[in-house]
Amino acid sequence: MSSNPKVRIVARIRAQSNKYGDNIDGISISKPWISVLRPDTNSHPIRVKISFGSDKISSGKQSCEIDDCYEQDVGNEEIFIKEIKPLISGLFGGQNSTVFAYGPRESGKTYTIQGYEEELGLAVLAVDAILPLAEEQGKIVTISVFEVYQDRVSDMLDTKRPEVAIFEDGHGKIRLKGLSKVKVNSTSEFQRLYLQAANARKELQKMTEPPHRYHTGCIVHVVSPQTDKSCAQLVGKINFVDLASYEDSRRKSIDGFNLTEATRINKSLYTVHNVLYALNAKDARVPYRESKLTRMLQDSLGGTSKILMISCMNPSLCQETVQTISLASRSCMAGFLACLDPGKSSRIVNKTSGMSSPQVMKSASKFNTRSNMVSPRVVKPMSASVSGEKTAGSKLHMSMKKDKDVSFEVKGRKLFDDTIQLKKSKLGNKCPESASSMESSSQRETSLSLASEAVSNSSTQQEEQFASSAIDLDSSQLPFEEGKGTLTASSDMDPSWLPSEKDALQIVNYIAPTTPFTDQTPTEKENKSSNLNDRPSPPLSARIQELRNNLNSLCFSTDANLKMALESLEPETPKYLPKVEASDKNVILEKSEFKTPIAEKSAKENYELATMESPWESFHMRSSRAKDSLVQEYLKFFNTASKEELKGLKGIGEKRAANIIEMREESPEPFKQLDDLTEIGLSKKQIKIMMKDAVGELL
Numbered sequence: 154m155s156s157n158p159k160v161r162i163v164a165r166i167r168a169q170s171n172k173y174g175d176n177i178d179g180i181s182i183s184k185p186w187i188s189v190l191r192p193d194t195n196s197h198p199i200r201v202k203i204s205f206g207s208d209k210i211s212s213g214k215q216s217c218e219i220d221d222c223y224e225q226d227v228g229n230e231e232i233f234i235k236e237i238k239p240l241i242s243g244l245f246g247g248q249n250s251t252v253f254a255y256g257p258r259e260s261g262k263t264y265t266i267q268g269y270e271e272e273l274g275l276a277v278l279a280v281d282a283i284l285p286l287a288e289e290q291g292k293i294v295t296i297s298v299f300e301v302y303q304d305r306v307s308d309m310l311d312t313k314r315p316e317v318a319i320f321e322d323g324h325g326k327i328r329l330k331g332l333s334k335v336k337v338n339s340t341s342e343f344q345r346l347y348l349q350a351a352n353a354r355k356e357l358q359k360m361t362e363p364p365h366r367y368h369t370g371c372i373v374h375v376v377s378p379q380t381d382k383s384c385a386q387l388v389g390k391i392n393f394v395d396l397a398s399y400e401d402s403r404r405k406s407i408d409g410f411n412l413t414e415a416t417r418i419n420k421s422l423y424t425v426h427n428v429l430y431a432l433n434a435k436d437a438r439v440p441y442r443e444s445k446l447t448r449m450l451q452d453s454l455g456g457t458s459k460i461l462m463i464s465c466m467n468p469s470l471c472q473e474t475v476q477t478i479s480l481a482s483r484s485c486m487a488g489f490l491a492c493l494d495p496g497k498s499s500r501i502v503n504k505t506s507g508m509s510s511p512q513v514m515k516s517a518s519k520f521n522t523r524s525n526m527v528s529p530r531v532v533k534p535m536s537a538s539v540s541g542e543k544t545a546g547s548k549l550h551m552s553m554k555k556d557k558d559v560s561f562e563v564k565g566r567k568l569f570d571d572t573i574q575l576k577k578s579k580l581g582n583k584c585p586e587s588a589s590s591m592e593s594s595s596q597r598e599t600s601l602s603l604a605s606e607a608v609s610n611s612s613t614q615q616e617e618q619f620a621s622s623a624i625d626l627d628s629s630q631l632p633f634e635e636g637k638g639t640l641t642a643s644s645d646m647d648p649s650w651l652p653s654e655k656d657a658l659q660i661v662n663y664i665a666p667t668t669p670f671t672d673q674t675p676t677e678k679e680n681k682s683s684n685l686n687d688r689p690s691p692p693l694s695a696r697i698q699e700l701r702n703n704l705n706s707l708c709f710s711t712d713a714n715l716k717m718a719l720e721s722l723e724p725e726t727p728k729y730l731p732k733v734e735a736s737d738k739n740v741i742l743e744k745s746e747f748k749t750p751i752a753e754k755s756a757k758e759n760y761e762l763a764t765m766e767s768p769w770e771s772f773h774m775r776s777s778r779a780k781d782s783l784v785q786e787y788l789k790f791f792n793t794a795s796k797e798e799l800k801g802l803k804g805i806g807e808k809r810a811a812n813i814i815e816m817r818e819e820s821p822e823p824f825k826q827l828d829d830l831t832e833i834g835l836s837k838k839q840i841k842i843m844m845k846d847a848v849g850e851l852l
């Protein structure tokens with residue numbers, strides 16, 4: 154494995170402070186429950202193992218591996234020298250980079266990135282190092298500070314500006330329209346601006362109850378100044394992102410934060426991890442578009458960019474801390490897998506001719522599934538329990554115990570990706586065809602119950618409360634794997650850390666057949682994918698025209714042509730139903746020969762139509778369905794038309810058409826609703842006008 158990986162994932166354990174450090178819900182946790190094991194320094198690459206649990210049950214400890222871990226006594230300066238300085242050297246050579254701080258609340262993310270009075274953060278230390286270098290080389294330094302809240306990007310140096318728009322220019326470069334850039338000449342000037350942005354955020358926070366959680370970022374650009382002969386040109390940039398805190402949405406809120414918001418934020422955090430995972434695994438498809446944050450940082454994540462993820466641990470929050478490190482480890486493992494099976498990414502690309510088909514996504518997900526594994530020593534089914542264990546010394550332990558009855562598998566997966574299915578079968582039974590036996594990622598899988606137990610003779614009520622509030626860890630996010638060792642191999646690693654040859658082979662063999670078209674010859678595969686690309690797209694005009702006529706006739710219809718129009722719009726649904734009584738509903742639904750969800754939906758809609766009293770209601774429902782069909786047809790055109798056909802549309806020129814084709818290469822159906830067209834730089838108003846143009850006036 155390269156000693157200089159694209160994505161480097163390290164952890165940081167927050168120092169205990171009097172204010173936060175050694176107390177959770179009144180229970181002392183003075184005994185450390187996080188331990189860090191460093192391998193022999195001669196081994197390469199150096200990887201550390203982080204274990205959670207008390208010493209006495211060390212054999213059953215839960216553990217994860219990541220690139221490095223900074224313990225409580227390490228300050229920002231040391232992290233800067235080891236992790237950020239190399240990125241700064243690359244910056245002047247045109248290499249972009251991104252530094253993320255991720256973790257639960259009060260884990261030290263802001264302390265790490267922005268810093269406090271007593272300790273300068275990494276961003277400040279970086280600017281301090283960049284400024285003299287820039288001066289030496291005749292470059293200038295500008296900064297932008299932004300916030301991402303609910304997928305809305307705001308400029309924090311000028312909060313009066315409207316939302317920042319993200320779009321890709323004709324050269325494939327990400328543009329952030331509306332994000333101000335301010336030139337900085339000194340570190341103190343940078344600190345003042347950074348603080349000003351933080352204060353502006355605090356002011357905005359005061360207006361919201363409960364307080365929002367958001368991602369904040371600072372972009373430091375190094376620019377060649379404008380001359381008589383050339384315009385100002387970006388040399389490179391480094392982003393510092395303080396991610397919103399990760400909060401287990403199943404945990405009862407302490408500060409009353411909103412569950413929907415927690416879920417949304419966690420989803421965007423998972424997207425960041427999925428992007429890092431895909432980059433580390435050298436996947437053909439990287440899901441940048443799944444969140445505004447990753448989309449806006451795309452050109453500092455992909456290509457030759459370098460990424461540093463600092464996973465911050467708050468020892469007071471066991472559950473979130475374990476999950477944080479588990480996720481970090483998952484992305485790390487992707488690098489190992491890619492290293493073990495270097496042909497994997499190219500195989501995926503070959504199989505799809507650079508296009509990411511849904512099947513490939515699925516297989517890539519399955520590939521991901523295998524990488525969430527992790528504990529090298531855990532080879533038996535286990536259950537884990539966190540014990541709020543009040544020993545004589547008032548100590549909280551997190552313990553793992555073996556349990557034959559409770560078995561589970563890691564469902565490492567592409568988080569929040571609906572297309573991903575999860576496997577229940579064991580490694581030996583795994584075959585791609587068993588996809589049907591998988592369950593949706595939204596479903597809770599066998600959960601690992603981490604129940605806290607108070608074992609003190611004199612436990613207080615508070616302790617009992619803590620003990621009884623079971624801490625649930627989703628097994629998908631836990632670093633265990635049933636029945637096998639871990640894939641932590643690199644040919645020159647400490648052998649005691651390596652999986653057995655058999656394990657590694659098994660895993661690599663598992664990955665290989667999960668890609669689709671395995672029964673096809675290379676030529677067939679090529680034909681298949683080129684056929685896909687060559688498939689003539691349906692002429693928009695013909696189908697839209699047909700739908701328009703139908704909709705028109707709907708507007709001016711007699712009962713008879715209304716029926717005809719509807720039938721031609723929805724030939725696959727059961728025919729026009731006679732008026733029925735409510736009691737017949739189940740019969741209708743049961744009798745429906747269409748058992749697919751869509752057919753069932755149609756049957757339900759037909760039932761609703763049939764039971765409607767007022768013709769107006771019925772007309773309204775039918776016309777809105779017809780409109781939906783029109784929109785779907787219109788979007789289908791964007792999802793399938795050739796570049797030339799796209800250019801035939803008013804408002805779509807060469808650049809937009811190219812952009813659409815590129816989006817389709819990343820995701821097979823990028824346009825699922827009209828608003829998705831804003832991704833190609835169209836305003837909602839423009840979309841409306843274009844749609845109207847294509848469909849024509851109805852009245």
Ligand SMILES: Nc1ncnc2c1ncn2[C@@H]1O[C@H](COP(=O)(O)OP(=O)(O)OP(=O)(O)O)[C@@H](O)[C@H]1O
Nearest residue numbers: 167168170257258259260261262263264265269398
């Ligand atoms: N390494 C450290 N050493 C000493 N104190 C620290 C350290 N890390 C964090 N702290 C202190 O812990 C508290 C919480 O840190 P910080 O605000 O950086 O957390 P955070 O993860 O950004 O929290 P949130 O996401 O809730 O805003 C602060 O008072 C900070 O000074």
